[in-house]
Amino acid sequence: MSEQLDTMKLKLQNGQVPPNWEEVGYKSLKPLALWFQDLIVRVKMMEDWLTQGNPITYWMSGLFFPQGFLTGCLQTHARNYKIAIDKLSFSFVVQEQEDPSEIDEAPTDGVFIHGLFMDGARWNHDEMVIDDQIPVSILYLNSRHSF
Numbered sequence: 001m002s003e004q005l006d007t008m009k010l011k012l013q014n015g016q017v018p019p020n021w022e023e024v025g026y027k028s029l030k031p032l033a034l035w036f037q038d039l040i041v042r043v044k045m046m047e048d049w050l051t052q053g054n055p056i057t058y059w060m061s062g063l064f065f066p067q068g069f070l071t072g073c074l075q076t077h078a079r080n081y082k083i084a085i086d087k088l089s090f091s092f093v094v095q096e097q098e099d100p101s102e103i104d105e106a107p108t109d110g111v112f113i114h115g116l117f118m119d120g121a122r123w124n125h126d127e128m129v130i131d132d133q134i135p136v137s138i139l140y141l142n143s144r145h146s147f
Contacts (some may be wrong), residue, residue, distance in 0.1 A: 057100040061115035
C-alpha cells in the first residue's frame with residue numbers, strides 16, 4: 001500500500017477527511033460524516049441549479065467560491081443597466097422570512113441569498129438587528145425543556 005493510501009485509510013478510520021479529498025473538495029473543519037453529508041447537499045443544490053434553472057434563493061455557504069458568484073451578480077447588473085462594474089457596490093436588505101422556502105419568487109433586481117453565519121453574534125428576527133449571541137447553556141436548556 002502506498003503512503004497516500006495508508007494516510008487515507010487512517011484518516012477514514014478516524015472519521016477525518018483524507019488530504020487527497022481536501023485537495024479537490026471544499027475546505028471545511030467538519031469531521032468526515034458531516035463533511036460528506038454537506039457534500040451531498042452541495043451536489044444536489046448544483047444539480048438542481050443546472051437542471052431546473054436559477055433558484056429563488058442561493059445558498060451562499062454551499063458555494064465553493066462565493067466571491068465568484070458575487071462578481072457574477074455584479075456583472076449581470078452592470079450588463080443589464082449598461083453601468084461600469086467598478087462603479088457598483090452591494091447593498092443588502094434582510095427579509096422577514098426566516099426560511100428560504102418561505103420566499104415564493106425571485107427579486108426583479110439582485111438575488112436572494114441564505115446560509116450566512118456570524119461568530120459572537122446573532123440575527124434578532126423580532127427587532128431585525130444584529131444582537132448579542134445567546135449563551136450556549138441557555139440554548140441547551142431550551143432545547144431540552146419546553147417552558
